[in-house]
Amino acid sequence: MKYDHLLGRAFKHGSADCYGLIRDFYRDIYDLELTNYARPDMWWDHGFNLYIDYVEREGFRIVDVGLEPGDIIMM
Numbered sequence: 001m002k003y004d005h006l007l008g009r010a011f012k013h014g015s016a017d018c019y020g021l022i023r024d025f026y027r028d029i030y031d032l033e034l035t036n037y038a039r040p041d042m043w044w045d046h047g048f049n050l051y052i053d054y055v056e057r058e059g060f061r062i063v064d065v066g067l068e069p070g071d072i073i074m075m
Contacts, residue, residue, distance in 0.1 A: 001029060001069060014039055019050055034058050
């Protein structure tokens with residue numbers, strides 16, 4: 001799995017942020033296009049949870065057993 005091109009990127013909210021990294025990883029490694037949801041500054045302080053709110057809409061499932069390559073751990 002090649003992901004070196006994703007390391008050391010400068011942070012830019014709304015594009016090269018945490019969700020942008022996830023989008024780029026899944027596009028580059030698995031050829032999956034995840035929706036680029038609008039995310040205003042400080043969205044986490046306003047009751048919006050970008051990851052949990054849209055995880056199933058993007059085809060992911062929440063599981064509590066065993067990890068596989070490509071799984072995401074959210075904390």
